[in-house]
Amino acid sequence: MHTELTDTEIIKRILQGDQAIFATLVQRYQQYVFTLVLRFTDSREDAEEVSQDVFVKAYRSLADFRGDAKFSTWLYTVVRTSCITFLRKKRLDTTSIDNERTALQLENRESGFNANTIEQKSRHAMVNQAIRLLSPDDSQLITLFYKGEQSLEEIGKIMRLEPNTVKVKLHRARNRLREKLEKHFSHELKDLS
């Protein structure tokens, strides 16, 4: 029933006291938020916990949403800060997302990864597995561009980067994804082409 309402209309109603309608926003963005959080965390359990926290924080600070950017863009800033807080709590050095420790984490992820262990050998599972092998920055960028429907300018605003820098980073991220796909899914890629 509420699905036809725009994000801004829903937010307006929440601010007027209709708390129940927040469920529409949660349903609309839960996969987007969960996917983005999953790019930061290792387990689905952690991702679910952080995603829940993201929606609670978003609800509490909803009055700060001015509507000059898309709700998904604003929500991503909450995702990013929540993920960084979560990683800090886990005593990870998060001064840079692409730091050595994250690289080590990725190496472990990669060494423990075996293409044969994928339960569902579909395109979807293959792409998601390959994305998870990338650094959080690369995987977030790809997710924001392809699934978050964010333009280069919007991503630039979120990440405080110039659109051209975002473009270059996106090109590099996709090239790295191609390398991962070639390394782990060469057979599947041949079948697809």
Added chain:
Amino acid sequence: MSSKIYLNFHYTTMNTQQPMEDRLWNYIDGGCSPAEKSAIETLIATNREWQEKYRELLNIHQLLNASELEAPSMRFTKNVMEEISRYQIAPATRSYINKNVIRGIGAFFLTMILGLLAFVFSQIKWSSGSQSSKSIKLPSVNDIGLGQLNKIDYSKTFNSTWVIGFMLILVVMSWMLLDMYLQQKKRGTTNP
């Protein structure tokens, strides 16, 4: 004319130096100019290497477009709604950060600095106009009174007109700040 030719040549050289993959990604994303677009289309049609790379990158692009988002557990929405039922929406940050208060504080410090500068300059014994710029006498520590802090004649200083004026400005500004603070406090008690 020659500069235009040079620029065109420079642009073409730059384009050929730019990595093939970057140019192809730009083409796939639809971010290149019409001239660049037709140049890449020609390269794809005529050059086998470009053709293969284009197919490879397009395949990745289509895979990414077709990929799906990850889904949380079925109870996710219910969990969030249960959690938020314990909270209230916090007031907007802009509602409790009053720009006038910040401006008032800024004006207060600016007046202080200007007053101090005026005081320092008023203590300088400027040399007469007939002397050249070389002979301008800079104030010594003793001139501005810092060397004889315990010998300062306060009655003399506070009697001067400009100091009284400065003090008046400070008093008025303090009243204004106090008034703003009290008004805000009053608004806070009437609107919970």
